[in-house]
Amino acid sequence: MKKYLVTGAAGFIGANFLKYLLGKYGRDIYVVVLDKLTYAGNLGTIRQEIADERVRFVKGDIGNAELVAQIFAETDIDYVVNFAAESHVDRSITNPQLFLETNILGAQNLLDCARKAWYRGKDAEGHPLYAEGKKFLQVSTDEVYGSLTKDYDEPHPLEITDPDVRRVVSGRTDLHTYGKRFFTETTPLDPRSPYSASKASADLFVRAYHETYGLPVNITRCSNNYGPYHFPEKLIPLIIRNILAGQKLPVYGKGENVRDWLYVEDHAKAIDAVLQRGRTGEVYNIGGFNEETNLNIVKLVIAIIARIMREEPEYRRVLKTDVENIDERLITFVGDRPGHDMRYAIDPSKIARELGWYPETPFRVGIEKTVRWYLDHQAWVDEVVSGDYQKYYEQMY
Ligand code: NAD
Ligand code: TDX
Numbered sequence: 001m002k003k004y005l006v007t008g009a010a011g012f013i014g015a016n017f018l019k020y021l022l023g024k025y026g027r028d029i030y031v032v033v034l035d036k037l038t039y040a041g042n043l044g045t046i047r048q049e050i051a052d053e054r055v056r057f058v059k060g061d062i063g064n065a066e067l068v069a070q071i072f073a074e075t076d077i078d079y080v081v082n083f084a085a086e087s088h089v090d091r092s093i094t095n096p097q098l099f100l101e102t103n104i105l106g107a108q109n110l111l112d113c114a115r116k117a118w119y120r121g122k123d124a125e126g127h128p129l130y131a132e133g134k135k136f137l138q139v140s141t142d143e144v145y146g147s148l149t150k151d152y153d154e155p156h157p158l159e160i161t162d163p164d165v166r167r168v169v170s171g172r173t174d175l176h177t178y179g180k181r182f183f184t185e186t187t188p189l190d191p192r193s194p195y196s197a198s199k200a201s202a203d204l205f206v207r208a209y210h211e212t213y214g215l216p217v218n219i220t221r222c223s224n225n226y227g228p229y230h231f232p233e234k235l236i237p238l239i240i241r242n243i244l245a246g247q248k249l250p251v252y253g254k255g256e257n258v259r260d261w262l263y264v265e266d267h268a269k270a271i272d273a274v275l276q277r278g279r280t281g282e283v284y285n286i287g288g289f290n291e292e293t294n295l296n297i298v299k300l301v302i303a304i305i306a307r308i309m310r311e312e313p314e315y316r317r318v319l320k321t322d323v324e325n326i327d328e329r330l331i332t333f334v335g336d337r338p339g340h341d342m343r344y345a346i347d348p349s350k351i352a353r354e355l356g357w358y359p360e361t362p363f364r365v366g367i368e369k370t371v372r373w374y375l376d377h378q379a380w381v382d383e384v385v386s387g388d389y390q391k392y393y394e395q396m397y
Helices: 012-025 043-050 065-074 089-094 096-118 163-168 194-213 235-245 264-277 294-311 313-318 349-355 363-376 378-384 389-396
Strands: 002-007 029-035 055-059 079-082 119-122 128-130 135-141 217-222 224-226 249-252 258-263 283-286 291-293 331-334
Touching: 002 012, 012 029, 012 043, 012 264, 029 043, 029 065, 043 055, 043 378, 065 096, 079 096, 079 264, 089 096, 089 194, 096 119, 096 135, 096 194, 135 194, 135 264, 163 349, 194 217, 217 264, 224 264, 224 363, 235 249, 235 294, 235 363, 235 378, 249 294, 258 264, 258 294, 258 363, 264 283, 264 349, 283 349, 291 294, 294 313, 294 331, 294 363, 363 378
Parallel strands: 002 029, 002 079, 029 055, 079 135, 135 217, 217 283, 224 258, 249 331
Antiparallel strands: 119 128, 258 291
């Protein structure tokens, strides 16, 4: 049986990962969840999971050395998967300090506790030895690589030249790009926001713990996720919520910035693959081969909701506006995010080649599922925005 410490599992991706793990591994798993339950963490998201006897929930900070050491002392943890972070770029611009504390110091504390708990002395040549089968996986982001330029104004069909990658991603005709260059695992780190600077710093500490202490680690760098339980401060769930309320849809700048979108369950599968089969010490990029401009994303979500409301009138019960109001007139261009990265584009060839992973969910399928999930889970949305969110929203927009 493998024992996991999953941090930040009351948040968006961590919760989806926890649900995926419990579904996949049956009785053969035990998970300690450590989450501070910040504004972004919601126990309601994982209510069913924490009632499961395979799960223990601990409310606390990843930066709390005593608490984390105690978790390692009580449970012989095999895998640490660190999702816990301050994750919103806009908030990092107004309060960078918090991002340093959680994303850097918190991650370093987890690394240190894992190192001490797993250390088993030195081999004949003086190299540190660790207990068998252990791994520390840091969940990082494409944003650490900085920003790419756009070479095309319209989506350009993606040509995969590597035959091994082409075989893994076979049969997909919808993959496209807005540029010629992509982030690979060897692209130099070039973070530009306080958020990405904090995530890049954590990555460097993970590498340092591997190089200096021999700690068995992996780093995964993923593109923008979307799917169920995404907090409505982020673009896609914010747009869905505002459309349903008939509120303006704030698009930064001209809406030309490009993000690569990946369905969250595909991210969970990638992390599982890296934990099980990833080569120790390696970085793996995870991406959707699915770039889109923000404006196109917003237009697409409007179109999906308008269609659902037309064709399935029973859904109109979640509307706080008239169906006729759901169209592109809701879009409003607002001031740009300072230092707004123009384009992110992940090249996930390494994980495809080595681990056979690829983005399984076509965007049109994933986004339809996501919109429907939000229509069916308005109570969840109301619950997570009930705290400080209103104040935050009024300050932001
Ligand atoms: P999220 O903001 O939805 O959730 C973060 C979770 O971490 C919350 O449950 C919160 O309570 C918890 N947390 C925050 N500070 C903590 C602390 N000090 N101690 C313990 N718990 C704490 O974030 P998310 O979108 O699910 O992102 C998860 C991870 O994935 C982050 O590390 C993020 O950098 C990374 N990532 C996110 C995306 C994305 O598109 N959302 C893409 C790539 C990488
Ligand atoms: O109201 C908005 N209007 C708008 O135009 C918001 C919230 C965002 N945007 C733009 C900014 C970005 O170009 O949409 C794009 C997506 O924004 P976010 O959802 O805030 O995501 P992003 O800044 O790209 O970062 C996300 O992906 C990488 C996650 O929040 C990070 O945690 C992850 O590392």
